[in-house]
Amino acid sequence: RKEVEQDPGPFNVPEGATVAFNCTYSNSASQSFFWYRQDCRKEPKLLMSVYSSGNEDGRFTAQLNRASQYISLLIRDSKLSDSATYLCVVHFGNEKLTFGTGTRLTIIP
């Protein structure tokens, strides 16, 4: 089983729709969780950290379920500019960040 698993997609979603991705992780001792965004042929950039109580940043909501070992990302009122690959990232400690393979999202006009 991979340490971090994501549905690779692609998710093709009409503009204005709501879309959600899940990510599962295998190590119950994982400490920190993040969503990164990666545009085509660009470097990953931090979208948001994921906190135990759940957190929101504008149209983006992230949630963590430690019991079931998954994190989720919800995007509301999707924009064309949201088209990207979304990487689930789990931190086990030291410098070991484990990246999922990413979920590709395309917003359709």
Added chain:
Amino acid sequence: NAGVTQTPKFQVLKTGQSMTLQCAQDMNHEYMSWYRQDPGMGLRLIHYSVGAGITDQGEVPNGYNVSRSTTEDFPLRLLSAAPSQTSVYFCASREGGKNEQFFGPGTRLTVL
């Protein structure tokens, strides 16, 4: 601030050649890392450094060397390039005590 910079952007090597990928950051970050990204796989950690003079191996260190003589620079050396090292390489840095990693723009390496 330039952030994290990497050179070159693109490189083609022949099997057996050696080269150094350069990485520099101007944010005075303690932690620096090298990742490779391959299709269908997440970014994988090659080597990392928690400060000048300190380096350690990541998940896929074989065939690569690193050094950290200054806070700013963290070069990655390919000793004898192999086709399996064809990949996109990202350098990243972060400030001690903080979670956000800042990535460089990447180096696309092809080994023939």
